[in-house]
Amino acid sequence: MQIIPSILVQTQQEFETQLNAVQGILSIVQLDIADGKFVPNTTWADPEVVEKISTIDIELHLMVQNPMHEMKRWSACEQVKRVLIHYETTNGKFGEMIETVREYGWQVGAVLNPDIPIGVLDPYIDDLDSVMFMGVVPGFQGQGLIPDVLEKIKEFKYLHPRVFIEIDGAVNEQTLPDIIASGVDAICPGSAIFKNDRRPAENVRRMKEIINTLTDE
16 A cells, blocks of 8 residues: 655645655655635645656646646646546546546546545546545545545445555544555545654654554454
C-alpha cells in the first residue's frame, strides 16, 4: 500500500516545507489544487516553482471548476505523472477529459465525492488508471471520515479489482485499520502527516508500521 501525502497549502513557503519533509522518503506526493469555486477555499500551486524544486513525482488533484484550463497550466511540468479529476466538474464530458489527460502523457484518475455513486464511472472503467474516493467533503483538511465511503470502496474493489484505488480525507492512525480493510491501494493523508507535533518523517514511519502490521496478518 502506497502512502501519497496530500499537500494542500496557501503559500509557496508552506509547499516547500512540506515537500522537503517527505521527498527524501517517499516516491510521490499529491498536490491539491483548489480554485475557490468548486470548493470554498483556494490553494497555492505554481507549476514553474514545482518544476524547479521538486525531485519527487506528483499527482495533481484538481478541485477546480475548469480542469482543462488547469491541465494546460501544468503541461510542461515533468514531475506530474497522474491527474485526478472530479467526475462532476466535466459537465458530462468525462470521456473527452480522459482523452485530454492522455494527450498530455499523464495517467488519468477519477475522483468521487462521498455523494457520487460508483456507477457513474461504468462507461469509463477501461480507460482509467485510478479512482480516488473522498473520505470527506473536499476542500479542507482535518475533517472526520464518512464511514459509508469505505463500503463504496469495498464494492468498487470487488467489481473492478484492476483499478488502482486511493482514498483522500480523514486518513490518520485511528482510521487507518478500517481503511486498510476496505482494500485501497494508496492512502493520501494530509493533516496526519504535516499538522501535528511530530515530524512528517516520523508520521510516515508510524503509518508504514501500521500498514505492515495489518497487511501481514
